[in-house]
């Protein structure tokens with residue numbers, strides 16, 4: 001025991017692992033200078049007592065949207081205090097406050113309004129919050145992050161009300177910043193809401209491997225002891241994350257977990273091998289999370305694809321449907337239509353569980369060649385927990401997990 005505790009007290013590698021956590025906002029945000037500047041310009045008018053244009057920001061996860069917005073608004077409100085032009089901003093994550101009621105209650109709470117815990121309708125909460133904000137001459141900026149997690153009817157209500165809030169204010173002015181990972185979110189909005197909230201739009205492009213390396217290097221300086229992360233480890237974290245749409249969060253997670261593994265193994269340094277282990281750990285966690293929540297028919301579609309791939313054939317959508325029907329029948333369930341399976345395939349592709357490459361077959365038209373992109377043995381591990389398909393999987397198990405199939409997945413090391 002003593003040994004374990006002393007080791008924990010004298011970490012070999014980390015000096016501050018907190019700075020690798022997703023909610024840490026560093027002093028520098030390399031490769032986001034342009035976005036910081038544009039956002040700074042948009043919100044700076046608040047210092048002159050003007051309402052900043054409403055803004056939609058989109059970009060894939062881990063492209064620095066939340067970090068940049070918090071970074072800029074923090075500096076804006078500091079500046080505003082310095083010059084006695086108070087600007088207040090509220091950060092609301094709609095993945096957590098996921099109803100219009102909760103969004104308005106949260107704005108109230110953050111602005112210092114006391115609301116009873118229960119008994120108020122959404123409309124009443126909204127009215128009280130609005131009147132409270134209007135009791136002072138002030139600029140407010142409301143950030144609604146991860147809007148894509150808000151159910152459609154809820155986001156309509158929140159955004160509709162906020163888009164019009166200034167019409168009912170006499171002293172205060174409110175600017176809105178909406179952030180989403182999904183560009184289609186904005187396209188699907190009510191046209192009036194879209195035009196009033198989308199006065200400005202910004203896109204955050206994915207980072208490339210070189211940019212991710214810079215981000216990691218800066219952060220590694222704060223998180224680790226000097227010389228305890230190898231240059232290769234940084235490069236591989238960056239390359240692996242770049243391969244997955246340039247997600248900085250992913251890159252930082254990889255580095256953090258690689259560091260933890262290295263420390264657990266009592267290594268002197270974070271090395272390539274620790275990053276690969278971290279990658280497998282994260283990947284397994286991700287797949288388990290994704291697949292465990294998939295609806296039944298999506299699992300059967302995956303199972304069908306797994307079976308066909310293990311037979312070493314190129315799988316097209318049409319052929320997959322045949323096998324899917326066959327397996328459904330064996331399991332004694334009603335198959336869904338080919339149209340629906342085609343939608344399921346697109347959903348699985350969007351989740352990154354399979355890839356669908358469109359190939360042109362001349363006069364036979366276009367088709368999609370399907371491939372599983374996650375570790376097949378993790379999939380089987382999950383399927384075996386599912387009482388409805390366990391028997392089938394156990395019966396077919398040996399045939400399903402061929403070495404070729406596993407190998408085709410395993411070739412993931414990166415040449416630097």
Ligand SMILES: Nc1ncnc2c1ncn2[C@@H]1O[C@H](COP(=O)(O)OP(=O)(O)O)[C@@H](O)[C@H]1O
Pocket residue numbers: 020021022023024025026028029030031032059060061062063064065066067068215248249252
């Ligand atoms: N340019 C950057 N420099 C340093 N860290 C960054 C940069 N961009 C993103 N990060 C970090 O990566 C993680 C994910 O960024 P985040 O802003 O949460 O992405 P998003 O909101 O687009 O999903 C956070 O820990 C953030 O601090």
Ligand SMILES: [Mg+2]
Pocket residue numbers: 065066067145146
């Ligand atoms: Mg974010």
